[in-house]
Amino acid sequence: MSEFLRQFMIVDIFVTNFGTLMQGLVFTFELAIVSMVFGTIFGVLLALGRSFGTRLLSWLCTAYIEIIRGTPLLAQLFILYFALPPYGIRLSAITVAFLGFTLNSAAYQAEYTRGSIEAVGEDQYMAAYSLGMSSWQTIIYVVLPQAIRWSIPAWTNELIYLLKSTSIAYVIGAPDLLTQGKFIASRNYQFFRVYLIVALIYLVIVLAAARLIGKIEKKIEIPGFGYTKNQR
Amino acid sequence: MSDKPLLRIINLKKRFGDKVVLDGISFDLNKGETKVIIGPSGTGKSTLLKSINRLVVPDEGEIWLGDTEIVRCKNINAIRQQIGYVFQDFGLFNHLTALENVMIGLTKVKKIPKKEALERARYELNRVGLSGIEDLYPAQLSGGQKQRVAIARALAMDPKLMLFDEPTSALDPELIGEVLAVMQELAESNMTMLVVSHEMGFARSVSDEIIFIEDGKIVEQAPPEKMFKDPENPRTREFLFKLSELYGEG
Ligand SMILES: Nc1ncnc2c1ncn2[C@@H]1O[C@H](COP(=O)(O)OP(=O)(O)OP(=O)(O)O)[C@@H](O)[C@H]1O
Numbered sequence: 219m220s221e222f223l224r225q226f227m228i229v230d231i232f233v234t235n236f237g238t239l240m241q242g243l244v245f246t247f248e249l250a251i252v253s254m255v256f257g258t259i260f261g262v263l264l265a266l267g268r269s270f271g272t273r274l275l276s277w278l279c280t281a282y283i284e285i286i287r288g289t290p291l292l293a294q295l296f297i298l299y300f301a302l303p304p305y306g307i308r309l310s311a312i313t314v315a316f317l318g319f320t321l322n323s324a325a326y327q328a329e330y331t332r333g334s335i336e337a338v339g340e341d342q343y344m345a346a347y348s349l350g351m352s353s354w355q356t357i358i359y360v361v362l363p364q365a366i367r368w369s370i371p372a373w374t375n376e377l378i379y380l381l382k383s384t385s386i387a388y389v390i391g392a393p394d395l396l397t398q399g400k401f402i403a404s405r406n407y408q409f410f411r412v413y414l415i416v417a418l419i420y421l422v423i424v425l426a427a428a429r430l431i432g433k434i435e436k437k438i439e440i441p442g443f444g445y446t447k448n449q450r
Numbered sequence: 451m452s453d454k455p456l457l458r459i460i461n462l463k464k465r466f467g468d469k470v471v472l473d474g475i476s477f478d479l480n481k482g483e484t485k486v487i488i489g490p491s492g493t494g495k496s497t498l499l500k501s502i503n504r505l506v507v508p509d510e511g512e513i514w515l516g517d518t519e520i521v522r523c524k525n526i527n528a529i530r531q532q533i534g535y536v537f538q539d540f541g542l543f544n545h546l547t548a549l550e551n552v553m554i555g556l557t558k559v560k561k562i563p564k565k566e567a568l569e570r571a572r573y574e575l576n577r578v579g580l581s582g583i584e585d586l587y588p589a590q591l592s593g594g595q596k597q598r599v600a601i602a603r604a605l606a607m608d609p610k611l612m613l614f615d616e617p618t619s620a621l622d623p624e625l626i627g628e629v630l631a632v633m634q635e636l637a638e639s640n641m642t643m644l645v646v647s648h649e650m651g652f653a654r655s656v657s658d659e660i661i662f663i664e665d666g667k668i669v670e671q672a673p674p675e676k677m678f679k680d681p682e683n684p685r686t687r688e689f690l691f692k693l694s695e696l697y698g699e700g
């Protein structure tokens with residue numbers, strides 16, 4: 219067999235390091251899903267604050283969203299990890315990873331949600347008010363449920379983005395899939411093969427996640443609610 | 451109670467920027483009456499209706515619903531519950547089924563138990579001739595069905611007064627009849643109604659009075675027989691003639 223093809227013999231490396239790789243994979247899942255869930259909650263609150271809050275609140279939410287979206291994720295992680303300890307705030311790599319990705323994802327999701335809130339027509343507000351709903355009831359029972367429907371496709375893209383982008387956590391040494399791969403490669407010097415395995419695992423989980431989400435989307439689909447094309 | 455009108459509008463004025471949209475509108479609507487408002491586009495008909503449940507806040511004037519003044523009242527949500535509003539573009543909640551559309555005001559605003567609300571919603575849908583479509587979403591309904599759901603939704607709140615803003619003008623001609631039939635039945639069951647519409651057949655057979663508004667002022671108001679046969683103002687005559695040309699004799 220040629221030397222080139224031998225490069226792709228990855229099965230035995232995969233088998234020997236299966237445990238370590240799975241540990242990394244589990245952490246990657248945890249990081250992506252937790253960031254997604256809390257990022258969504260925080261993101262929706264930011265969007266509501268920006269769209270319906272008092273001037274000050276709206277300004278604060280906007281500032282947060284713009285600052286997070288206007289600076290590199292990597293810089294945000296470094297700031298949480300390296301810049302806070304001098305002020306007595308010492309966070310572990312794992313905490314920084316969860317916090318960093320949640321805070322970052324929230325800003326993007328806030329923007330998707332805001333777009334969806336703005337897609338809810340004036341007629342829906344008028345109809346709600348004419349039934350005697352207060353502004354809050356209108357937001358909670360009419361605007362938000364519709365905005366969330368419009369946001370679902372963007373959110374699924376966000377989850378897929380997070381599954382991949384959480385690999386950046388390796389720069390601060392959080393034990394995600396890529397970090398574990400780097401660890402394995404540093405012992406057996408099989409850099410190409412190890413990173414090929416890691417890349418293939420990412421590909422498999424991303425494709426699987428996309429399929430699963432597609433099925434869920436179909437299940438909860440409501441006639442009249444199509445796709446919006448927000449994504450990063 | 452006294453013979454006070456159910457709705458009394460006194461010298462209502464509203465301007466948007468420099469444009470005077472309502473220029474001193476006054477009229478009464480007694481319990482059980484139906485009045486139809488007609489007038490050229492942009493003369494303030496929608497603004498007048500919206501003022502009545504304060505979706506638009508008038509600059510001057512008074513609106514009395516029974517003993518409550520609406521323009522300056524504190525709890526507008528309590529007033530709005532008593533006024534059904536039917537929009538030209540239906541305004542159904544897109545994320546809710548027909549049944550849920552009718553129920554939501556009952557459960558969330560009136561805080562009626564779900565089971566009771568469900569029964570009431572079914573009853574109202576049945577009343578507008580829509581049994582069997584309870585679980586369809588607005589996107590799955592025809593225009594005429596949507597408007598009848600909207601009417602059912604308003605009726606479920608037990609309104610004292612129903613406002614209709616051109617309820618049939620977004621409908622295909624063959625669907626207008628089913629909505630007008632529901633409205634006619636309502637009027638005959640003594641609901642108090644204020645209807646902006648250019649369906650002259652409906653106005654002729656159902657209304658107690660037709661009010662012709664132009665440039666934010668009432669030009670003429672009279673029972674339909676008088677209005678059609680012998681209008682006093684030449685502007686009224688001209689407008690009615692235009693209408694009959696546009697829509698045919700109703
Ligand atoms: N929110 C608003 N801001 C500014 N101008 C407005 C607003 N709402 C209505 N107008 C203006 O007020 C005028 C009257 O509008 P209105 O909708 O009450 O007329 P209408 O008689 O219902 O007309 P149509 O038959 O076309 O429905 C129009 O010139 C319109 O452009």
Ligand SMILES: [Mg+2]
Nearest residue numbers: 495496497615
């Ligand atoms: Mg109008």
